[in-house]
Amino acid sequence: xxxxxxVEKSTTPNPASGSTKRAPQGRGTRRTTGLKEEPEFIQLLxxxxxxxxxxxxxxxxxAEEVRSLYRDMVLVRRVxxxxxxxxxxxxxxxxxxxxxxxxxxxxxGRAMRPDDFxxxxxxxxxxxWCKGVPPVNLLGMFRGVNNGGWxxxxxxxxxxxxxxxxxxxxxxxxxxxxxxxxxxxxxxxYFGDGASSQGDVLEAFVFGASYNAPVVFFCQNNQWAISxxxxxxxxxxxxxxxEGFGFPGVRVDGNDVLACLAxxxxxxxxxxxxxxxxxxxxxxxxxxxxxxxxxxxRYRSSDEVESWKxxxxxxxxxxxxxxxxxxxxxxxxxxxxxxxxxxxxxRAGCLxxxxxxxxxxxxxxxxxxHAQVAEERAFLxxxxxxxxxxxx
Amino acid sequence: MTQLTLAKAINAGLRRAxxxxxxxxxxxxxxxxxxxxxxxxxxxxxxxxxxxxxxTPLAESGIIGTALGxxxxxxxxxxxxxxxxxxxxxxxxxxxxxxKFRARSxxxxxxxxxxxxxxxxxxxxxxxxSESPEALFAHTAGLRVISCSNPxxxxxxxxxxxxxxxxxxxxxxxxxxxDKAEVDVDGSAPRPxxxxxxxxxxxxxxLAAHGPMVRTCLEAAAAAExxxxxxxxxxxxxxxxxxxxxxxxxxDRTGRLVVVHEAPVFFGLGAxxxxxxxxxxxxxxxxxxxxxxxxxxxxxxSRVEEIYLPDLDRVLDAVDRAFAY
Numbered sequence: 001x002x003x004x005x006x007v008e009k010s011t012t013p014n015p016a017s018g019s020t021k022r023a024p025q026g027r028g029t030r031r032t033t034g035l036k037e038e039p040e041f042i043q044l045l046x047x048x049x050x051x052x053x054x055x056x057x058x059x060x061x062x063a064e065e066v067r068s069l070y071r072d073m074v075l076v077r078r079v080x081x082x083x084x085x086x087x088x089x090x091x092x093x094x095x096x097x098x099x100x101x102x103x104x105x106x107x108x109g110r111a112m113r114p115d116d117f118x119x120x121x122x123x124x125x126x127x128x129w130c131k132g133v134p135p136v137n138l139l140g141m142f143r144g145v146n147n148g149g150w151x152x153x154x155x156x157x158x159x160x161x162x163x164x165x166x167x168x169x170x171x172x173x174x175x176x177x178x179x180x181x182x183x184x185x186x187x188x189x190y191f192g193d194g195a196s197s198q199g200d201v202l203e204a205f206v207f208g209a210s211y212n213a214p215v216v217f218f219c220q221n222n223q224w225a226i227s228x229x230x231x232x233x234x235x236x237x238x239x240x241x242x243e244g245f246g247f248p249g250v251r252v253d254g255n256d257v258l259a260c261l262a263x264x265x266x267x268x269x270x271x272x273x274x275x276x277x278x279x280x281x282x283x284x285x286x287x288x289x290x291x292x293x294x295x296x297x298r299y300r301s302s303d304e305v306e307s308w309k310x311x312x313x314x315x316x317x318x319x320x321x322x323x324x325x326x327x328x329x330x331x332x333x334x335x336x337x338x339x340x341x342x343x344x345x346x347r348a349g350c351l352x353x354x355x356x357x358x359x360x361x362x363x364x365x366x367x368x369x370h371a372q373v374a375e376e377r378a379f380l381x382x383x384x385x386x387x388x389x390x391x392x
Numbered sequence: 393m394t395q396l397t398l399a400k401a402i403n404a405g406l407r408r409a410x411x412x413x414x415x416x417x418x419x420x421x422x423x424x425x426x427x428x429x430x431x432x433x434x435x436x437x438x439x440x441x442x443x444x445x446x447x448t449p450l451a452e453s454g455i456i457g458t459a460l461g462x463x464x465x466x467x468x469x470x471x472x473x474x475x476x477x478x479x480x481x482x483x484x485x486x487x488x489x490x491x492k493f494r495a496r497s498x499x500x501x502x503x504x505x506x507x508x509x510x511x512x513x514x515x516x517x518x519x520x521x522s523e524s525p526e527a528l529f530a531h532t533a534g535l536r537v538i539s540c541s542n543p544x545x546x547x548x549x550x551x552x553x554x555x556x557x558x559x560x561x562x563x564x565x566x567x568x569x570x571d572k573a574e575v576d577v578d579g580s581a582p583r584p585x586x587x588x589x590x591x592x593x594x595x596x597x598x599l600a601a602h603g604p605m606v607r608t609c610l611e612a613a614a615a616a617e618x619x620x621x622x623x624x625x626x627x628x629x630x631x632x633x634x635x636x637x638x639x640x641x642x643x644d645r646t647g648r649l650v651v652v653h654e655a656p657v658f659f660g661l662g663a664x665x666x667x668x669x670x671x672x673x674x675x676x677x678x679x680x681x682x683x684x685x686x687x688x689x690x691x692x693x694s695r696v697e698e699i700y701l702p703d704l705d706r707v708l709d710a711v712d713r714a715f716a717y
Binding site (some may be wrong): 119146147148149150151152153154158159161163166168169170171172173174175176177178179180181199200203204206207210363364365366367368370371372373 | 417443446448449451453454456457458459460461462463464465466467481484485488489492493494495496497498499500501502533534536556557558586632633634635636637
């Protein structure tokens with residue numbers, strides 16, 4: 001695993017940092033509630049792997065970079081499959097699958113610099129990968145050995161946040177801190193279509209706009225909030241909300257890793273150049289269940305799922321690589337082998353995660369001694385010690 | 393020594409904390425030019441700038457949520473919630489995010505945030521402006537909950553709260569904002585912020601209170617003295633953790649305890665203190681621990697709040713009952 005990497009700066013003119021200060025605009029205009037209707041969005045790679053240009057989001061990527069995007073997507077899909085398998089085998093209590101959202105996560109994740117800070121939900125395993133978080137760390141809370149489990153500052157990747165939308169405010173606050181420090185880092189706040197109904201997300205839009213904070217709001221619209229379709233969350237395309245808050249909003253094909261990379265780069269440049277927030281709606285699909293506890297056959301049709309399979313982000317990039325002759329069978333085999341090796345590492349790492357010591361529940365809650373904690377820890381220690389004596 | 397009101401004392405404490413640490417920032421509604429609705433932040437934006445005294449949009453969850461992000465970035469945010477009854481939109485962020493963050497990060501990231509809440513009744517206010525929600529926060533692990541009752545504590549405890557690496561919910565008794573006292577603003581804090589203080593010694597009964605009720609209890613103790621009863625008054629100062637040692641030590645001497653707070657007694661601080669003191673002082677108690685506080689009714693319209701709020705007579709009534717056992 002390679003983890004953290006800086007993406008080279010694009011040499012193409014960037015619409016988001018242009019001298020006109022005109023914000024990049026999306027082209028999506030149609031309603032998106034209909035299943036058959038194809039929304040308009042920024043796309044650089046068609047579902048059949050044909051490379052197309054977009055006037056506002058030019059992207060020059062080397063063959064090596066495209067191959068590495070492919071590799072990242074394959075690896076995180078394998079990480080995700082292993083998470084699901086571990087849950088099915090009883091090694092995890094729960095797993096939230098990213099299946100289908102690899103392009104949105106790898107594209108946006110790779111657009112970030114190491115000093116850019118990401119605020120994930122609980123499904124951003126692909127972004128975690130881009131930020132260099134060891135995948136085994138992601139398993140801790142799903143296995144039940146901790147409730148978070150890493151230092152957010154180590155990789156500039158915040159703890160997973162389960163309460164829907166809370167992290168968007170944290171992201172804006174962090175960006176306000178960046179402003180005060182005078183740095184040019186930017187922040188990405190991840191959230192989903194369901195979260196867009198949360199007050200916290202809308203407050204984050206207000207605060208972000210009010211302070212012109214260097215934050216990118218990155219919504220993965222995967223069409224489903226557990227069982228609720230997007231029509232329950234919004235009646236106009238989500239990205240259009242941004243205008244009402246006073247910053248640009250764009251919709252991108254969330255299954256197109258090149259488009260996600262280009263648009264997120266532009267939004268990050270927009271943020272670091274002092275132009276404030278942008279909202280990106282990555283139009284994608286949750287191919288799996290909400291979590292391993294969910295049964296999507298109760299609320300959505302297999303036809304719908306099939307229609308999205310044809311837009312698979314990895315198959316699409318592979319079609320492009322093949323079409324352009326940028327990769328050969330050796331490359332694909334190497335990536336597949338690496339994925340299997342990574343999965344084996346994750347499995348071994350998961351099984352090796354120690355159960356927490358009972359008294360550890362009192363650790364870390366306070367920085368300084370708290371009398372109530374001290375009293376209860378002492379009580380529990382004595383109580384448990386009583387059992388140990390009985391065993392002898 | 394300087395004569396200060398409680399509001400001015402907290403203001404002076406905030407100013408000193410901001411002078412000593414450039415990472416201290418204030419956030420809240422109307423705290424800038426206006427100086428806060430109680431003027432506690434008066435003049436601070438003028439002297440420290442808009443980047444450090446931040447007028448926020450009118451959204452409490454937004455204030456606390458963004459403050460968490462600022463703290464993660466290395467700042468020490470001091471948030472003002474305009475009135476007690478307005479903290480609830482932020483309750484989610486405080487209890488699910490701020491309180492748990494340090495534990496979730498396995499101790500790698502602390503949350504040095506202060507949440508100032510002017511609280512309590514007695515000022516003839518409209519609904520949602522007179523409540524005492526301290527028990528709701530004390531019930532949440534990861535938070536410290538403290539309550540100042542006088543200008544000296546206001547001056548020092550706000551500085552101690554800001555220096556704390558733990559999130560602190562800091563209750564300010566709004567009806568005592570205009571109480572004046574001498575404060576030594578140059579010395580050092582007379583006591584830690586997680587300890588209670590015996591503010592009036594006595595031998596026959598202990599009154600335990602915090603915030604606005606400390607003055608009420610001192611007045612009750614003075615009145616009882618004329619009836620020949622020697623009453624000790626403990627200013628709890630800290631609600632989480634609760635300084636049970638100081639209260640139990642007092643009850644070991646007096647044998648009687650009455651707990652007084654404005655918050656409803658049902659599931660309140662008094663219930664917790666009664667349980668703890670009963671465990672510690674069972675053989676010393678001459679009477680059950682009694683509670684005086686708000687009723688299990690929505691905070692009433694201000695024309696009858698005097699009936700709802702504990703006053704000198706209600707405290708003395710409980711004192712009489714404690715002596716009747």
